Amino acid sequence: MVALSLADGYARLTNKPQCVIVHVDVGTQGLGAAVHNASCGRAPVLIFAGLSPYTIEGEYRGSRTEYIHWIQDVPDQKQIVAQYCRYTGEIKRGANVKQLVNRALTFATSEPRGPVYLAGAREAMEEDIEPYKLDQRYWTAVEPSALTSKQTERVAQLLVEAESPLVITGYSGRNHNAVGALVELANTVKGLKVLDTGGSDMCFPADHPAWLGLRYGVEDNIKTADVIIVLDCDVPWIPTQCKPKDDAKIIHIDVDPLKQQMPVFYINALARYRADSETAVTQITEHLKAKYESEITSSRFEEKWTALQDSHKQRLQTISDQAKPGEDGTFGCSYLVHQLRKSCPQDTIWAIEAVTNTAFVADQIQATFPGSWINCGGGGLGWSGGGALGIKLATDFENGGKGKFVVQIVGDGTYLFSVPGSVYWIAQRYNIPILTVVLNNKGMVLYAVVLDDIFADIGQAGMHPASRFFWFIRRAREAKYQTKNSTSHSHPRPTTQVLRRHLLVVNAGLVMLVLWKNWQRCFPKPSKRSRAVFALCWTRILTDRKESTVAGRLP
Numbered sequence: 125m126v127a128l129s130l131a132d133g134y135a136r137l138t139n140k141p142q143c144v145i146v147h148v149d150v151g152t153q154g155l156g157a158a159v160h161n162a163s164c165g166r167a168p169v170l171i172f173a174g175l176s177p178y179t180i181e182g183e184y185r186g187s188r189t190e191y192i193h194w195i196q197d198v199p200d201q202k203q204i205v206a207q208y209c210r211y212t213g214e215i216k217r218g219a220n221v222k223q224l225v226n227r228a229l230t231f232a233t234s235e236p237r238g239p240v241y242l243a244g245a246r247e248a249m250e251e252d253i254e255p256y257k258l259d260q261r262y263w264t265a266v267e268p269s270a271l272t273s274k275q276t277e278r279v280a281q282l283l284v285e286a287e288s289p290l291v292i293t294g295y296s297g298r299n300h301n302a303v304g305a306l307v308e309l310a311n312t313v314k315g316l317k318v319l320d321t322g323g324s325d326m327c328f329p330a331d332h333p334a335w336l337g338l339r340y341g342v343e344d345n346i347k348t349a350d351v352i353i354v355l356d357c358d359v360p361w362i363p364t365q366c367k368p369k370d371d372a373k374i375i376h377i378d379v380d381p382l383k384q385q386m387p388v389f390y391i392n393a394l395a396r397y398r399a400d401s402e403t404a405v406t407q408i409t410e411h412l413k414a415k416y417e418s419e420i421t422s423s424r425f426e427e428k429w430t431a432l433q434d435s436h437k438q439r440l441q442t443i444s445d446q447a448k449p450g451e452d453g454t455f456g457c458s459y460l461v462h463q464l465r466k467s468c469p470q471d472t473i474w475a476i477e478a479v480t481n482t483a484f485v486a487d488q489i490q491a492t493f494p495g496s497w498i499n500c501g502g503g504g505l506g507w508s509g510g511g512a513l514g515i516k517l518a519t520d521f522e523n524g525g526k527g528k529f530v531v532q533i534v535g536d537g538t539y540l541f542s543v544p545g546s547v548y549w550i551a552q553r554y555n556i557p558i559l560t561v562v563l564n565n566k567g568m569v570l571y572a573v574v575l576d577d578i579f580a581d582i583g584q585a586g587m588h589p590a591s592r593f594f595w596f597i598r599r600a601r602e603a604k605y606q607t608k609n610s611t612s613h614s615h616p617r618p619t620t621q622v623l624r625r626h627l628l629v630v631n632a633g634l635v636m637l638v639l640w641k642n643w644q645r646c647f648p649k650p651s652k653r654s655r656a657v658f659a660l661c662w663t664r665i666l667t668d669r670k671e672s673t674v675a676g677r678l679p
């Protein structure tokens with residue numbers, strides 16, 4: 125997990141493919157969620173694994189010699205990771221090993237980029253071969269594709285005619301040059317807004333008036349836009365929570381418009397174009413300047429520009445207001461990250477795995493440099509430990525040992541998923557300094573939110589007793605969740621506070637009963653002293669409970 129996340133982090137920053145070598149069978153399983161993350165984050169990595177020897181009696185060199193060679197011999201090892209990989213293959217003989225590695229790398233580095241997997245048994249690995257060379261000039265990735273002139277004209281025309289055009293992007297920033305291309309488009313079509321959906325790298329700078337920040341598919345401008353360009357994006361909106369107007373004109377431009385890894389994906393786009401985002405956006409901008417110059421320099425666009433600047437200022441003000449500590453001296457995630465932002469160098473690279481706090485973190489970080497914000501991109505928690513190490517290794521190596529400062533911001537639950545023991549051992553052993561900031565909201569808040577969604581529409585009346593129990597828990601969790609995120613969420617409703625108190629009393633009663641019963645068993649004839657000790661313990665339990673549940677904010 126850590127090794128692949130490390131390779132993934134390096135590859136994300138540089139787009140140079142990295143290689144990870146893992147053990148037969150179980151070693152491949154140890155990659156765990158990191159394969160999913162590399163796939164969703166479109167990171168070019170080559171994974172090489174051994175295979176158990178396939179001969180038993182010394183027929184070839186490399187034949188079985190260990191007990192474990194039988195145990196770790198599985199029917200189809202590559203199936204463990206195949207559905208996340210752009211290519212999987214077996215090195216069957218030594219003679220064409222270079223061609224197979226090159227073929228795998230061609231897949232890894234061609235869009236949509238991602239992990240590839242090669243495995244080879246000992247017999248192949250130990251084969252004698254004649255040294256040979258390949259001409260690497262012929263082993264290049266597939267070149268980026270462009271829009272046709274008809275497609276370019278269609279998008280340009282839609283943008284010129286639009287009242288409130290919107291670009292929704294997710295991972296166009298994987299190519300750092302695509303950020304500048306998108307800025308140029310937003311400077312050309314004044315009034316165009318850009319929403320980042322956190323697919324992985326930052327796609328648009330926060331200091332541009334068109335910036336709407338990072339939101340996971342729920343944002344008011346999605347509902348009001350009349351023209352939407354979905355650009356390199358996996359989840360532009362979540363229809364059950366937020367969707368475009370019925371008559372919005374939508375065009376989808378993507379290196380992977382079919383979303384081949386997803387069994388269910390569709391959006392109401394009038395057209396979908398398979399193209400490289402930097403190339404496509406540059407084509408559209410140039411076409412607009414060449415053909416629609418008088419329109420885009422008209423007063424209509426100037427007015428929109430002014431309105432855009434006003435709304436951007438307001439957005440920044442709201443974000444800044446959220447970064448204030450509470451009157452009682454406590455503070456939330458926004459304040460913490462705001463302070464962190466101020467204390468770290470301007471060009472810090474942020475490796476983010478902040479789960480429910482991601483949007484708050486993004487708002488406060490306000491990334492402006494391409495490649496300075498790298499979000500996991502996938503849903504396999506635990507990426508950011510290895511990921512941050514890989515990013516640091518990359519920035520140092522690419523800059524002659526003097527790379528940028530790297531900060532990992534991670535949820536407290538996610539931190540545990542990241543295998544910290546390995547991460548910090550590697551950091552120490554190989555001298556890779558990173559700063560880790562754990563957002564300790566004392567739990568996995570996401571589950572409270574999910575539970576909320578599931579039971580949101582259900583009234584308590586007429587419920588099965590089991591469901592009522594969950595409804596009750598949900599109410600209690602809701603109050604806890606709201607308390608924890610109090611800078612960014614409303615305060616708990618009085619009814620939920622009452623319910624929580626009830627739950628606390630029931631809990632406390634049960635704990636007291638169990639404790640008392642055990643106490644009696646240990647001390648059949650309790651002395652005054654043992655009673656006093658029991659009372660003291662009980663007071664301590666109650667105080668602890670109060671502290672941990674009521675003041676559950678970031679320390």
Ligand SMILES: Cc1ncc(C[n+]2csc(CCOP(=O)(O)OP(=O)(O)O)c2C)c(N)n1
Binds near residue numbers: 479539541568570
């Ligand atoms: C490997 C893995 N296991 C489980 C999950 C499901 N999951 C999504 S969010 C989450 C909770 C994360 O907790 P934390 O890091 O504390 O973030 P918070 O919810 O508190 O913001 C879990 C377990 C996952 N995405 N990946």
Ligand SMILES: [Mg+2]
Binds near residue numbers: 563566569
């Ligand atoms: Mg948490």
